[in-house]
Amino acid sequence: MLDSNIPVTYPTTAPEIALPELDGKTAKMYRGGKICLSDHFKPLWARNVPKFGISHAMALGLGPWLAVEIPDLIAKGVISYKEKTG
Template structure:
């Protein structure tokens, strides 16, 4: 993790409620914490001129989708992303998918799920229940885009929109 990422992540509020989608009122409390953390992360990004995603959920906070983008060689590459909250959340991190990139890189699983097993999942496991969706985006999706988009562009696998 580079210093800028560490600094950004240190500003994202940690979560305290250990609850998943089946935990009723405790899940509602967790969702409040998730939104607070996401709002702070968006504010941090906007303040540092690093706006790179938007996200929304269904009413219950169990299905999330959004758009993410990455600038490479002065061109913008934009993708839809999505994930469902695992029943075992927060012990299990969400599996973020970018369906339109399925089969374009080895660092992806069926359904367009990005590979986060080697670096991110152990970090997540050490930080349960404190990490949330904002942390998954900052420490999972953002570095994945930074590593994969240039590779995909250089191999003519994707084009800017």
């Protein structure tokens, strides 16, 4: 389940995105399953306030993280891919 906390200072501050099910399974994650967005996404957010919204956080913050971390977690055997049948 995807979890997002909208800060009181939104839209000046980017929302935090969390995947609690993956908590502790990757180094690029904080306690509670919060995804590390500070190095790459938060400066991009700051340059584009107030044009960016929650969909930008999902696409530009979560998307690249998923593209890097999920294949790595699968390769390490931490999570597995299940083929959907039927």
